Amino acid sequence: MRMWADNAIDIATGRWRLWLLAAVCVAELAHLVWEHLHGGIVSHHLLARPDLPAIWNGWGLVLLPALAWFASGRVSRRIAASRDPRRAGARVAIGAAAGLLTGALLSAAFVQGREDLAGAVLLAAVALGVLLPAFRAECVFGFVVAMTFVFGAFLPLLIGSVVAAVSALAHRGVYPLVWRLWKRTRHPATGRVRS
Structure with missing residues (x-):
C-alpha cells in the first residue's frame, strides 16, 4: 500500500x-507571436549598450522550458525530502513570489525609464x-518569468544567475565558515594545552 502511495506521489509530481x-x-x-505581429521579435543588447552583442528573445522558447523543468525538479526533490512537505511547499511559494515581485519591479522601473530605481531594486x-x-x-525561475516579457529570457x-551566485556564496560558503569559526572560538577543543 505504501509503495502505491509513493508511486501516486511520483505520478502527481510528474504531472x-x-x-x-x-x-x-x-x-x-x-x-513571441505577439512580438512577431507587432514589429518582429525583439533583440536586447547586453548592458543596454549598442556596441555589445544583442540577444534575440526567441531564445526564450528554449531557455524558459529548460529552466521550468530544472526548477520544478529541484523543488519536487526538496519537498519530497522534507520532514514537513507543507512547510517546504510554503517556502517554495514564498520564494517564487519574491522572485516574481522583484522581477516585476525591475521590469516596471525600466519600462517607466527609471534606471535609478531599477538599479536600487537590483542592489x-x-x-x-x-x-x-x-x-x-x-x-530564479520567478525572477526570470517576471522579466521575460520585457527583456526576453x-x-x-x-x-x-549573478544574484543567485552571490546568495549561494553567502549561504553555502561564508555563513558556514563563519559559524564554524565562531563555534571553534566559543568552544575550543578540550585537552589542548595553551601556551
Whole structure:
C-alpha cells in the first residue's frame, strides 16, 4: 500500500511538472507571436549598450522550458525530502513570489525609464540574496518569468544567475565558515594545552 502511495506521489509530481512545462511553453510562444505581429521579435543588447552583442528573445522558447523543468525538479526533490512537505511547499511559494515581485519591479522601473530605481531594486535583490536564500531555483525561475516579457529570457537569467551566485556564496560558503569559526572560538577543543 505504501509503495502505491509513493508511486501516486511520483505520478502527481510528474504531472505537475508537465503542466508547468506546458504552461511556460504556451506563454512564451504567445509572447513571441505577439512580438512577431507587432514589429518582429525583439533583440536586447547586453548592458543596454549598442556596441555589445544583442540577444534575440526567441531564445526564450528554449531557455524558459529548460529552466521550468530544472526548477520544478529541484523543488519536487526538496519537498519530497522534507520532514514537513507543507512547510517546504510554503517556502517554495514564498520564494517564487519574491522572485516574481522583484522581477516585476525591475521590469516596471525600466519600462517607466527609471534606471535609478531599477538599479536600487537590483542592489536590494543582491542584498536580500545575502540575507535570504535567493539561490533557490524557484526564486530564479520567478525572477526570470517576471522579466521575460520585457527583456526576453536570456538577460534576466544572466542577472538572476549573478544574484543567485552571490546568495549561494553567502549561504553555502561564508555563513558556514563563519559559524564554524565562531563555534571553534566559543568552544575550543578540550585537552589542548595553551601556551
